[in-house]
Amino acid sequence: MKDQIEQLKRAKNAVILAHYYAPAEVQEIADFVGDSFYLAKIAKQSKADIIVFCGVSFMGESAKILNPDKKVLMPDLVADCPMAHMVARGAIDEMRAKYNDLAVVCYINSTAELKCQSDVCVTSSNAVKIVKALPNKNIFFIPDRNLGRFVAEQVPEKNIILNDGCCPIHAAITAQQVKAEKDKHPDAIVLSHPECDASVLALSDYIGSTAEIISFAKNSVANEFIVCTEDGVNYKLLSENPNKCFYYPKPHPCCADMKLNTLAAVLSVLEKEDKEVTVNEDVRRKALLPLEKMLELAK
16 A cells, blocks of 8 residues: 555655554655644645545534635545634634723634634644734733643733633543553653643643654653653654654544544545545634744744
């Protein structure tokens, strides 16, 4: 399958982008592997005619929004992110009516419709930087309450209003699970994604995006780590640190939607070009503005 994928990719001038949470064998054959911010930049810079995005729906949408003239395919269109939908209808209008000086800051893990109503997008790796750069005092941070709370702690000069959304995978990690791993591995450094609950972050030695966690582990003198994020990151961690040990809370944090991006699904979508991402042109133009603002402010 890997040989067939490589041949089809070359024949069709296709590029394969994979998120760190995709299965290991898919990350292995991808041209670029990264977090959502890195992949958004790569999608915009790509010279390929076809983008195969091995992630979840909001990622494919973002790639299409940034590349309207390219064919964006997803190995499985069912792959979705529950958090991307977790903003109550009318909540944004309500906040805009309540606060004159309001910026709606939208985590990239959101639907195109939510991006349309937002002023700027962010990712976990640039959210603090972008919120600091905004002139607005009042920030409505959607959809993830945990990342929003983390940003609020880093930017106390802003009034950050939280939305009640979350990543079910990260939110399911508990302090008790982390303590249980720490009891088994007392010398291990705890690395956590800011989508985790505050009780987990309080036990952490380092908090960062998926890419930042990978970088920290690579540059650290420590040899043991407890990793509080989706377990697909283990492929990259072990690839870059074969002599280090990585432990995960039990049960392993695993996103079933991300795991729908199998090798067989990648091969099939390259052969058939049948799972194309489409975005209404009016929606695309409106959603493009906060994405472009993100790319500009995060430079």
